[in-house]
């Protein structure tokens with residue numbers, strides 16, 4: 001279940017502006033990687049491109065997951081392959097009940113293995129308890145009026161219910177208080193196994209203290225400029241991105 | 252068409268069904284007024300369709316023993332009610348809420364009327380369970396008169412299920428006495444190819460009417476809602492959900508007239524047009540001279556699901572007073588791409604995502620239906636219609 005991205009270039013369809021300028025990234029099965037980088041550098045764009053967001057156009061490169069050509073597939077087919085994206089800004093959808101939506105999603109991703117209503121309710125309750133979420137969240141319209149923290153927990157809840165093979169979590173830690181951050185980290189660690197890999201996009205080293213990554217990548221201006229172990233994140237905390245921006249100009 | 256022949260048939264039908272003389276006279280008058288206007292529009296087609304029922308004496312009300320009792324809820328065949336409560340009906344049938352003189356269609360509706368129902372909720376009566384009004388054998392020209400007495404409270408459910416045929420007209424009129432409180436829920440699942448539906452209400456002071464109208468029918472439709480807020484402090488809310496698909500055309504006009512002081516009218520129209528269908532929403536709020544402190548608000552939203560589906564929302568506020576509050580909002584939109592994408596990232600395919608979002612667009616309106624059983628029924632019917 002390795003994710004392999006080779007020389008990925010992507011532009012914004014509307015403006016033709018290039019955001020991703022040759023990304024190379026491999027996430028082997030069972031590993032957790034983190035991407036850090038300054039604002040506007042293309043981290044969310046990378047996450048959305050992997051998932052198939054229609055505003056971006058791939059101009060070069062490949063994405064493979066488990067040997068399959070990801071770019072040939074529609075968004076929902078990518079989810080069915082086992083990809084999951086916890087979004088930086090999850091959509092609010094009025095009129096769609098959170099629990100109904102989850103059930104529809106589970107049904108869609110595991111059509112051969114339909115889960116009974118009772119099983120579903122039990123799993124939902126267990127996971128919500130695990131994430132210390134209010135019961136009423138399940139019956140509310142999807143993300144509508146959720147606080148920032150509730151939205152993020154709801155993304156993690158979906159991840160736990162859908163059990164993807166690779167979860168890309170885009171700033172899952174932003175806007176969370178310390179307790180919530182621990183809860184979310186607990187959720188991610190709960191899935192951690194040799195069958196699960198994850199890509200964490202974050203600005204803060206703190207998340208990476210709770211979910212210790214195997215590899216940390218630094219992304220600047222649409223490229224990965226450096227990769228290293230967890231200590232790279234600590235180092236960044238001290239130095240900031242300036243050094244990498246300069247390095248890149250000369251390289 | 253032989254106009255004189257039809258005039259005779261109207262009289263014969265009326266007599267054979269023991270209708271009161273005033274009705275025979277009124278029907279003849281209505282016919283004489285409308286017969287010269289038949290070539291103007293679709294009325295000719297309707298006349299041809301409806302005249303069959305008149306010839307057949309489709310709804311023969313036998314002579315009944317008058318046992319006059321208005322202390323309980325009355326729910327009767329209109330023909331029977333005409334014999335038992337002639338005065339009450341003379342005063343109210345197509346006079347106050349859906350006036351037969353108002354236009355040619357209404358006049359024709361009365362002239363060729365063969366069947367319907369009469370519902371009476373006595374003053375002060377508080378109905379515990381919703382009152383169901385449906386007639387599986389509703390003829391193609393059908394009238395329902397509902398009178399809710401002063402201070403009475405009732406939930407009314409009208410289920411419309413006309414079979415596939417051309418040219419059906421269903422007229423419903425609701426009269427609310429002072430302080431009456433009515434929740435009226437109508438589901439229209441008719442299959443008639445051309446369907447006319449009128450729902451009119453007349454409200455006395457302090458009365459409160461909440462209408463939930465679901466247009467889940469399959470054919471072309473002209474739908475006409477009219478509410479007269481006559482008494483001071485009367486209020487009405489109309490919440491509507493409409494769906495059109497294939498080549499269907501829905502033309503909907505909702506009008507609330509504020510006559511009384513401090514009256515309050517709210518119109519909310521929500522529509523989804525699929526395939527090559529069309530929905531036109533006209534909303535009119537009129538505040539008449541003298542209606543001090545009145546309020547009129549409207550909100551129309553249309554969701555077009557395909558390139559070929561289309562529609563109009565056309566909000567109108569007509570205001571003759573100064574010290575009033577009025578506002579409107581209208582929108583025509585498509586499915587939100589980011590919402591669609593979000594659902595797809597969870598493995599839900601495009602078709603299913605469209606279904607969920609469409610349902611989500613209309614569901615919040617249905618969720619406001621005060622009665623739990625009815626609400627669940629409405630949601631089930633919505634699901635059925637969207638599939």
Ligand SMILES: Nc1ncnc2c1ncn2[C@@H]1O[C@H](COP(=O)(O)OP(=O)(O)OP(=O)(O)O)[C@@H](O)[C@H]1O
Nearest residue numbers: 012019037038039040041042043044045046055088
């Ligand atoms: N749909 C879009 N339309 C226009 N510009 C876009 C769009 N998507 C991304 N961009 C631009 O592309 C650049 C990269 O954006 P992206 O969201 O990927 O950055 P990021 O690294 O995730 O930043 P942050 O840390 O602030 O979340 C930004 O300049 C952004 O404004």
Ligand SMILES: [Mg+2]
Nearest residue numbers: 043044045088
């Ligand atoms: Mg971002």
